[in-house]
Amino acid sequence: MSLGTMNELKAHLPHSVTDFTEEILELESAIVLVIDRKVGVIGANSSFSTCLPFKSLKEFSTKHRDISELFVPTKGTLSAEKPFAWLFEVLRNKRKKHKVQMLDSKGKKHLFEVKVKEVTAEGKNLFIAQFDDISAFEKAKRAQKYFEEFKQKFLTSMSHEFRTPMNGIIGFVELLERTDTNRIQKEYVNLISHSAQTMMHNVENLLELAQIESGQIQINEQPTNIIELMESFSYEFCDEAKEKNLQLLFYIDPLLPYEVYADGNKIKKVLSNLVKNSIKYTNEKGQVYVEIRANATGKKGEIVIEYAVTDTGVGIDHNRLSTIIRPFASAKDNQSQGKDGLGVGLSVCYKLTEMMRSKLKVATEVGKGSRFSFSIKHASSNQSSFEFVKGSRIAIWAEDHYTILYSKLLKEYLMHFAIDVVEIDGLVNKELKHCDAVFIVTDHLSASRVKSIRAHYSNLQVVPVINPSLERKFARIDADVADILVKPLLPTKIYETLNVVWKKVPPELLKKVELKPQKAKKPLLDLTILVAEDNPINLKLIETLLSQYKLKVRTVVNGKEAVDSFDRKEQFDLVFMDIDMPVMDGITATRLIKEIEKRDGREHTPIIALTAHGLSGDRERIIGAGLDDHFPKPLDRAKLEQVLKQYLHLDIN
Structure with missing residues (x-):
């Protein structure tokens, strides 16, 4: 020991605790003090002089009685109101992490975590106090927190700044495809469309994988009409399959219950990647078969649903099965085969199915095809999706x-x-x-x-x-x-x-049953849509799309103008609301519109978020803020028609 020799310490300590104290004082990683409330600090290890501005315990004792006199007051640390009071504060709340701040010999602040043990021997009460320097650890924690916040801001910004221009590219290419073009122009437009869609898919998978790896994605189970969800999903790939002359078939079990608790977006994400892979690796005139089946029923109120995608594609070599779920593992193979893709889609599928308490399974044979599947146990309603009529x-x-x-x-x-x-x-x-x-x-x-x-x-x-x-x-x-x-x-x-x-x-x-009433269809005329969008290209796109359905379109460029329109008692049948806009954002505008509707006793107008916020969790955040639905950009015609059918019950032909 360099300070307070062992002989000096033994003069204050009972013999029975000398060996114990000597062992503690030899700890070099932390400052260890032996404290007698009547005398003061009676022993310290070598870390005391290394970390604090004193060459000896004697030098410290001539100026101070209690170590708390060195504490630098700061938020969240122990104070020095009374000598030795901090000892009892630590002992009273042993589960809490107690911290103090002190200066070293160069005047630099260090943060210490404090632990205290009370030792009683031969009628003498002593305190062993240990001060662990956690400055580097706290600095690393702050750096990690900063990095995580920066990464989240980067992902959010990347998603937003990527989706906004891609919305314009994909949207106007789709409009261009419907115009009169010659054979060469049509070929060029198709190539642009394919490239844009591929880029969109790759970036979305990269962002999703980054979110999963950083622990930012949570499973959010909600009451879900699984048949309606899967039927809507089935239309997303019809054009892609048609381009390759593939048969794309969906079997969505009619025996599925009307409602299950599920994270529909995560299920769709997994199936989307699987279907895209099947289409990619299946040759012309092949088949891709998607199944959603009621696989088994557990106890009352539970059902196991199997989700599967089968194709007649090239299959996967069994030597590669152990690596296909690794990020970027198949990127090189894709390049050698002239296929698009970064090799992260299956990684996303594997991780998302694990998060949903399932496991991604694969059965494959080279030259014959593959089948990917996963099963999820859902809480479910007992209500059937359809009413059955026997006898025909x-x-x-x-x-x-x-x-x-x-x-x-x-x-x-x-x-x-x-x-x-x-x-x-x-x-x-x-x-x-x-x-x-x-x-x-x-x-x-x-x-x-x-x-x-x-x-x-x-x-x-x-x-x-x-x-x-x-x-x-x-x-x-x-x-x-x-x-x-x-x-x-x-x-x-x-x-x-x-x-x-x-x-x-x-x-x-027939055995007659009462059939479900069908909602009345509305004509496409005399309906007015309000669009709040600050990006002029995206505003032009959605205005053009809506006008093709003979809908009246009113446009504004920020949330305040949207609120003012409602305040002037203008009537709208549907609102498309961007989220990030100058002057007033879409969430604030939605809240104020609802307040106006409540004030005036008006029927609620559905407000749909049409936004570049498309990361996992954005949908839940936006709907939780009061919007009726969330459609991430890029918006295509199929998505638009889905909104018009769902919220306006339009008969679109």
């Missing part, structure tokens, strides 16, 4: 081998709707005499052919199942058929078609 019999006929898959998918759907299904190999078939309807999967069906079928089977209803590109062509035979079922095949559309069939079947053959 329906035939299915597929026109050619390319439509066979749709025929098989349709059969599975109908069977789950409690329909007695029969597959036929031609439209002249004795089975049709015993059927209520025939679903014809076809690209060609004339009015004369329908009349010929009806001439042979007078009570048989005819339902063509067609590609969406043929809607206008088949509209000419609309009066001759019971209904037209447009792909993709989805449970709600099939149910609506079945309702048409059931209404024409003799009622004594």
Whole structure:
């Protein structure tokens, strides 16, 4: 010991605690003091002179009695109101981390964490105080906090500053695609569109992965209509699949409950990456099959749903299975195969499924394809999504081998709707005499052919199942058929078609149930949309898109102007609200608009956030602030039509 020799200390200590104290005083990483309240500091280890401005304990004792006299008062640290009072403060609150600040020999401030132990031996009370210098640790904590805040600001800024211009690029390219262009121009526009979409997808995955790695993403389970969510999701990839001449099929189990508790955005994110990968690695005329199935039921109020994506693509070599979930692991392979992608999509999928208490599974064979799946246990309602009617019999006929898959998918759907299904190999078939309807999967069906079928089977209803590109062509035979079922095949559309069939079947053959009322459709005329957007390019884009639906559009460039419009009692049917705007932001504007509506006793106008804030957690934050929905930029036509249908119940053709 350099200070207060052991012999000096032994004069103050009972023999029984001498060995214990000697061991403590040899600690070099922290200042260790032995304190007698009557005498003062009676012992210290070598760290005392190393850390504090005293060469010896004797030098300290000539000027001070209590170490607390050296404490530099600062917020959150122990004070020196009375000598030795700090000892009892530490002993009283042992679970709390107690800190003090003192100066070293150069006048530099150091932060110490204090621990105190009371020792009683042979009637003498002593205190062992340990001061750990945590200055470097606290500095590192502050640096880490600064870095995390900087990273979050960077991610937010990156997301916002990237999405804003990409909204203009993708949006106007889509508008350009609908104009009259020659063959070369159309090719160039398609290449721009593909490049922009690829960039958007890659950056979104990078931002998502960065958020996951930094622990900023949380699972937010909400009551969710899973069928509605998945049906909306199914439309996102139709154009992409069509470009590669792929069959993209969705099976969304009609037996799924009306509502489950789920983080729909995270589920969609995983499925989105899986579907994009399947489309990317599946060759022309291949198939991608997406399944959402009620896999099992647990105790009452619970259901296990399996989410799966299967393709007929190139498959994955088993030697690569252990590395495909590593970030950027497949980037080099993508480049060698002429594919886009940074190799982070599956990493995001793997981590998100883990967060949802699930596991991403893969079954694959080179040259034949892959199947990725995950299952989630959801709390659920007991209410069914559909009402089933037993007693009807329906035939299915597929026109050619390319439509066979749709025929098989349709059969599975109908069977789950409690329909007695029969597959036929031609439209002249004795089975049709015993059927209520025939679903014809076809690209060609004339009015004369329908009349010929009806001439042979007078009570048989005819339902063509067609590609969406043929809607206008088949509209000419609309009066001759019971209904037209447009792909993709989805449970709600099939149910609506079945309702048409059931209404024409003799009622004594069916077990009647009360059908759900359909919301009234509104015409596209005489509706006014308010758009609050400060970016002139994005403002022009959404104004152009809305005007194509013959909607009246009123535009403002900040939240205050939007509030003023409501204050002047202008009437709107829907509001698109940007969040980051000058003068007044969108969240503040929404709050004030709601106050005006309440003041004036007006019906609430739906306010949709149309914003570049698209990171995980932004949706929950924005909806929690009072907006009705959140649509991250870039906005495309499909998203826009989804909003118009959902909030204005518009019949868009």
